[in-house]
Every structure is written in structure tokens, then in C-alpha cells.
Amino acid sequence: DADVTQTPRNRITKTGKRIMLECSQTKGHDRMYWYRQDPGLGLRLIYYSFDVKDINKGEISDGYSVSRQAQAKFSLSLESAIPNQTALYFCATSAAGQPYGYTFGSGTRLTVV
């Protein structure tokens, strides 16, 4: 099994729908992140969490929300999906001892039509 598991792998949804992307990890890491990847723009940080009671906005948090249900689970929600949220979404984790050595999931490809 993968260390960081994202579900679903692919999703097509309609404009205005609420959608949740889920991430779970078996690394035992405290820190979890959600990134969005668009062609030519690299990865951009949406939200991050350093522990269960900690939630922080990243550079592009508008239109998104997150929930850290447990140390191992960090979900990303789009309250009302819009077409420009079509992208590849990655969850990542890191440990306090190696804060920049992220472990990424395989990504969720989201299409909003």
C-alpha cells in the first residue's frame, strides 16, 4: 500500500457541486499539505496542517476548505466547484525531523464542467 493515499484518483463534477478529496497516510507524519498543480505553474499550496488542531491557509485557499480528522487524514473540500478549479491535486506529508522532505500522494485529477 502507498504511504500517502488519495481518493478518488479521477473525478468529473459539475459546476456548483460540493466535492471532497480525501488523503490518508501511514507515514506517522504530523504535517500534511494540499497542493494544486496546473500546467506551467508548478505546485501551489492550498492549505497545510502541522497537527490535528492546526489548520493554515496557503497561497490559494479561496474556494477551498480542509478538515484534519485525525493525524492520518486530511481532506480538501470544494464548497461550490467552478471550472477554473480543474487541476491535479496533491496531498503531501512531512515529518518534523525532515520538514522539507515531503512524501506526496499520486494525485487526484479533478475536472469541473
Place this chain on the structure above:
Amino acid sequence: GESVGLHLPTLSVQEGDNSIINCAYSNSASDYFIWYKQESGKGPQFIIDIRSNMDKRQGQRVTVLLNKTVKHLSLQIAATQPGDSAVYFCAENIGSSASKIIFGSGTRLSIRP
């Protein structure tokens, strides 16, 4: 604002030759720089990092060079192999809190047989 970017979006290298991927950054306060590799259909994978108080760090077949004077970072891959084909991202930490990094837009490395 801060930015980190790569000099070339694509790089083609003969198998067996050395590859050099370059990156420029703008934030003088960054104290960590990281390289990630992303293969097709996968999430980014940590390769190597370097602290700002170093100018060189070596890993297995990879070397990262940091020139703080001109805010330049490079990743050198020795004896490039077909398995090195991927998109390579440089990243830097931002802000005073650990574990928050921004990514460049990536260089796609292709290997000629």
C-alpha cells in the same frame, strides 16, 4: 513577492551524459532549497535538499549547487539514464515557519538514446 523559477522548461540530454538543471530564486531569507522529481502520472518525489549555509551537497548521482550571490541553484545528474526522464522542480522554504515551501514551474528532462 517571492518566486522561484527555472531557466528552461525543457532539457534534452544524451543518455550517459551529465544533466544540469538550473533554478533562480528571489527570496534572500530562504534557508532551505529542495529538488523534487515528478515522473509521469506520479506525485513529486524528494531528491535532495541543501541548507543556505552550504554551497554544495552530493547524493547518489546527484549534486546540488547553491550560489547565494546570484540566487542560483542547480541540480546536476551524473551519467543520465532513461529512468531520469521526469519533470524536475526546485523549491524553497518561505516565511519563518518550517515546512512551508514554494515550487518553481519545473523543467522536463528527456533522454536521447
